Amino acid sequence: MTVRGRFITFEGTEGVGKSTQIANAADTLKKLDIDCIVTREPGGTPMAEAIRELLLAPRDEPVNELTELLLMFAARAQHLHTYICPALEQGQWVLCDRFTDATFAYQGGGRGVSSERIALLENLVQGDVRPDHVVLLDAPVETGMVRARQRGALDRFEQETVSFFQRIRDTYLARAAVEPSRYNIVDASASLDQVSRRVSELMCKFQSDLL
Numbered sequence: 001m002t003v004r005g006r007f008i009t010f011e012g013t014e015g016v017g018k019s020t021q022i023a024n025a026a027d028t029l030k031k032l033d034i035d036c037i038v039t040r041e042p043g044g045t046p047m048a049e050a051i052r053e054l055l056l057a058p059r060d061e062p063v064n065e066l067t068e069l070l071l072m073f074a075a076r077a078q079h080l081h082t083y084i085c086p087a088l089e090q091g092q093w094v095l096c097d098r099f100t101d102a103t104f105a106y107q108g109g110g111r112g113v114s115s116e117r118i119a120l121l122e123n124l125v126q127g128d129v130r131p132d133h134v135v136l137l138d139a140p141v142e143t144g145m146v147r148a149r150q151r152g153a154l155d156r157f158e159q160e161t162v163s164f165f166q167r168i169r170d171t172y173l174a175r176a177a178v179e180p181s182r183y184n185i186v187d188a189s190a191s192l193d194q195v196s197r198r199v200s201e202l203m204c205k206f207q208s209d210l211l
């Protein structure tokens, strides 16, 4: 019988170094001989990537927070059921750049949608699928915003205010505090070497926990 893979998500505010650390995590898992795939949200399949473009494009028309919330979950339904779940069932580990914690943080903390509404959609779309481990890359909002601005043109989310991102960071930390066994907070304001070492250690720990 194939053992189900582990589902690991990477979260954080803008510019905390998620892409670099997911690549580092995938490298570490490969060295441990673990078959893994790397994907992202919103996105991860052609249709979900098309929804991502709709969501991130700056636009003059105000975007209603429920429209944004439903599009996030529409992309997630497609991604989860056509890509993530089949991979997990085949025993692959899935490293995902953001997942539903981002919805609680951005649409909940950031936009003010109630967590009850988000949880309703979470249950509808995901059933009982939840990440096995969440790696939360945490850094002061200003540090990340400077890094994000250096990357070039800002998307619809990156154009938001410092206080929006502060609420997001607070929401992530509050969620992590409630379930410390599933959430792993990594200080992303440390040096690149230190952050990479910590993330690699976590991957080794997730594997050894299974032995």
Ligand code: TMP
Residues within 6 Å of the ligand: 040, 041, 042, 072, 097, 098, 099, 100, 101, 102, 103, 104, 106, 107, 157, 158
């Ligand atoms: P990325 O820049 O990390 O790829 O993420 C794209 C943006 O989408 C980012 O600003 C966070 C936002 N987002 C949400 O608002 N809610 C969600 O559920 C997800 C997955 C991402």
